Amino acid sequence: MATTDQDIRWDLSDLCPDAEEARSRLEAAAELANDIADRYRGRIAELDAAALRALLDELDELEQDLSRLGVYSYLRLSMAATEVEANDLATFSREKSADIENALVFVGLEWIAIDDDRAEELLTSDELAPYAHKLRVERLEKPYVLSEPEEKALNARRPMVSAWQSLHDRQVSTLEVPFDSGDGEGVQPHGISQLLSYLYRPERELRLRAVDTLFEGLEPRTDVLAAAYDALVGDRLTTDKLRGFEHPMQPTNMANELDDETVEAMMSVIEESYAIAQRWFRHKATLLALDELSLADQYAPIGEPRRFTWDEAVELVDSSYSRFSPRLAEIFRECLDAGHVDVLPRAGKATGAYCTTVSKQILPYVLMNFTNRLRDVSTLAHEFGHATHNVLALEGQTFRSHRVGLSMAEVPSTFAQSIADDYLLENETDPGTRAALAADRLENAFAAVYRQTVLARFEQRAYAVRGEGRSLAAERLNELWWEENGKYYGDSLVMPDQYRMGWSYIPHFIHTRFYTYAYSFAQLVALLLYRRYRESHNGFVPTYLDFLRAGGSASPADLVAPFGLDLRSTDTWREAFDVLGQFCDEAVTLSSQSQQ
Ligand SMILES: [Zn+2]
Secondary structure, X not given: OOOOOOOOOOOHHHOOOOHHHHHHHHHHHHHHHHHHHHHHOOOHHHOOHHHHHHHHHHHHHHXXXXXXXXXXHHHHHHHOOOOHHHHHHHHHHHHHHHHHHHHHHHHHHHHHHOOHHHHHHHHOOOOOHHHHHHHHHHHOOHHHOOOHHHHHXXXXXXXHHHHHHHHHHXXXXXXXXXXXXXXXXXXXXXXXXXXHHHHHOOOHHHHHHHHHHHHHHHXXXXXXXXXXXXXXXXXXXXXXXXXXXXXXOHHHHHHOOOOHHHHHHHHHXXXXXXXXXXXXXXXXXXXXXXXXXXXXXXXXXXOOOOOOOHHHHHHHHHHHHHHHOHHHHHHHHHHHHOOOEEOOOOOOOOOOOEEEOOOOOOOOEEEOOOOOOHHHHHHHHHHHHHHHHHHHHHHHOOHHHHOOOHHHHHHHHHHHHHHHHHHHHHHOOOHHHHHHHHHHHHHHHHHHHHHHHHHHHHHHHHHHHHHOOOOOOHHHHHHHHHHHHHHHHOOOEEOOHHHHHHHOOOHHXXXXXXOOHXXXXXXXXXXXHHHHHHHHHHHHHHHHHHHHHHOOOOOHHHHHHHHOOOOOOHHXXXXXXXXXXXXXXXXXXXXXXXXX
């Protein structure tokens, strides 16, 4: 069964023949955008349903062209980060895309400006049905948009706002501390992500030192990091007041198409379920033969998983998908056959894994960095959860309506990973691999569900403090961070005192407020769907495929309604924790067995 892994690379010919061709097509797209602007600017309010439909169809085609060229240049860069031609093309592509976006921004603005009765008439027409939901969502912003001179004045502050963000980014990205990882290279400068990567290593001494070193390095910078955060929170609160938002989370909730009640119901149930994580942390301490688990042990590896060849990984994902729905396996194989997967790591290639959607005619592309680990098998299943979603959503929807926000985007990928993990757990005989898989699945869910909600609660408190006219100095942020994390870990894990500074390097706080709870949301919705599947099996599959085909043509609440899920109800969210509790039981059992 074990064949040597071949160096399977992307075939980009479905996208574009070469960089020169990409440039000339981008030029043509920019010309078309200007032409559309000449034809329609100042006229959106006059259009009837059929004419508006014709415009939206034309824009949909243009967007797909841009997507194809943008993906081509992005993938070129992912394959060779330092190649001059790839960099030149990426810059050119970004600039052209920005020009096109600017040329067409009037469409959205004029659409929002149309009065409500007229808009409603258009939205209920048959012609606009394929675009209706996205058009409705755009209009939700209307009450919070100010007059043109006010918007211009607010826009003029943008460079100042991004200066605070860049200052924060720079303080974080330039942090380098001397550290000896024990790999024989001696003391070397280490950045934050490098230090954090040691938390997944089996050597405890290395993990503890990495945490110490990280916070020693951050400490002298926390004042500046806090000042940047304080300035940004202050600015956001002021702008919110001008726009008339009721609370600091509202803009994010609106962007996620989630109502305040849903988000609060979810977060409160997550908090009441911290005990599941605490149970695992106590068990993990015994597995590692420790009196108490420390923060540095949280992600210490459990079990000793065996290695997997690429062919084996493909076989596993294929079989697990086939068992669920042959259609998903078919899409998976089509993408592989089309040369849309880049498999092995190599110098200059982007790290990590991703899936990128292209257009209605072209299958998505997937980047992997496959190194024969168990984790890579789960990643393959995850990325093709995205890919199968993309393909089916593009079959059912226009390009514009196939897109989903972050809160829904991670649902099919997490779900796909669950069915692949199940398949593996059922068929794998090696005890160390089974233990590792069960522990990984559980800890990944904790990181998404619990940690991301702790982060959002921390932000809520920071905005409240700032809103009461108190500053967000490092000392105060330390306190808030400590308290919210303390609720999560309880007495099941020891937080070292320096962990007070744990808020300081997190980019989401700086770039997109309350971004993180969408991860909790997606993970829990995936668990809820998984539970429905386990209960009803075959009855579930057609509804699930329809859900994938629906793409972003409805709100998250409406998308999951066919499964009988009411997201405003705390009882719904509690069901997800039954599944998480079962994952925890399974991880406890398998990890104990593998140690015997
Ligand atoms: Zn993903």
